[in-house]
Amino acid sequence: MDNHIRVEPVSPVIGAEVSGVALSQPLAPDAVAAIRAALMTHLVLFFRDQDLTWLQHKAFGRRFGDLHVHPAAPKDAEHPEILVVHADGNSKFVSGELWHSDVSCDVEPPLGSILRVEQVPSSGGDTLFASMYAAWEALSDRMQRLLGELTAVHEGRQYYIGRYGGENLRDGTYPLAEHPAVRTHPETGRSALYVNEGFTTGFKELKRAESDALLAFLVRHCASPEFQCRFRWRANSVAFWDNRCTQHHAVWDYFPEIRHGYRVTIQGDPPFYAPAARADRASAP
Ligand code: SIN
Numbered sequence: 001m002d003n004h005i006r007v008e009p010v011s012p013v014i015g016a017e018v019s020g021v022a023l024s025q026p027l028a029p030d031a032v033a034a035i036r037a038a039l040m041t042h043l044v045l046f047f048r049d050q051d052l053t054w055l056q057h058k059a060f061g062r063r064f065g066d067l068h069v070h071p072a073a074p075k076d077a078e079h080p081e082i083l084v085v086h087a088d089g090n091s092k093f094v095s096g097e098l099w100h101s102d103v104s105c106d107v108e109p110p111l112g113s114i115l116r117v118e119q120v121p122s123s124g125g126d127t128l129f130a131s132m133y134a135a136w137e138a139l140s141d142r143m144q145r146l147l148g149e150l151t152a153v154h155e156g157r158q159y160y161i162g163r164y165g166g167e168n169l170r171d172g173t174y175p176l177a178e179h180p181a182v183r184t185h186p187e188t189g190r191s192a193l194y195v196n197e198g199f200t201t202g203f204k205e206l207k208r209a210e211s212d213a214l215l216a217f218l219v220r221h222c223a224s225p226e227f228q229c230r231f232r233w234r235a236n237s238v239a240f241w242d243n244r245c246t247q248h249h250a251v252w253d254y255f256p257e258i259r260h261g262y263r264v265t266i267q268g269d270p271p272f273y274a275p276a277a278r279a280d281r282a283s284a285p
Pocket of ligand 1: 085095102113115126127248249250
């Protein structure tokens with residue numbers, strides 16, 4: 001393993017600060033392995049003082065998989081994999097101000113996202129992250145059993161239409177997907193709740209009123225402070241999160257100040273649930 005990389009947890013449940021690595025440089029395989037291992041353990045990693053060009057940002061992302069193109073946001077012609085995250089005094093919305101897992105409405109939702117914030121407000125603009133392993137593990141066996149049999153519908157339209165309009169649709173239409181309500185993480189084998197406020201609109205197997213009530217409960221449950229950490233950005237901070245087992249919420253408390261950054265998103269696989277792979281209560285954190 002790389003001897004220079006240091007990983008300091010920010011909470012026992014989720015999040016770690018990583019130092020001793022310059023993401024702008026080509027990384028040796030042991031450094032990539034150390035970062036991947038830290039991501040599997042801590043679910044979201046925070047790096048400080050990372051001055052990256054778009055090419056360097058994309059090159060870092062590619063060490064973890066193919067890059068994902070956003071289904072609805074405007075795109076740079078040369079760098080369609082870069083998502084601009086921007087808010088100022090004219091903004092009507094900011095990216096991610098609802099609890100969500102990125103683009104869970106895609107049939108193959110992103111594995112992870114790497115956000116670099118270049119300009120920060122004088123205070124505020126933090127991002128909250130929550131562990132969906134912890135959210136799952138806090139549920140009763142009965143509730144886990146019910147959720148293990150449910151299919152959640154995730155709709156891009158409800159989240160994106162008011163934010164981006166329909167002018168930049170990647171596939172000519174808003175994405176729509178059905179995923180298990182709990183998913184098995186393909187690398188750790190752990191179970192993670194996979195239902196979120198931003199994209200999930202209901203459960204296929206339930207009646208409307210049942211589905212609405214269960215979804216409202218789960219959205220509240222996922223936002224429990226015990227499952228969370230909170231990241232305070234500085235200029236050139238980077239956060240790298242695993243979308244398969246986390247949700248995040250960008251706090252817009254700094255209007256009309258400016259917050260500006262860029263996100264590179266890593267392509268994932270179709271979610272699946274394999275209860276036999278469960279190692280929930282044995283793994284840490
Ligand atoms: C996002 O959802 O990717 C935006 C998160 C943030 O701006 O902190």
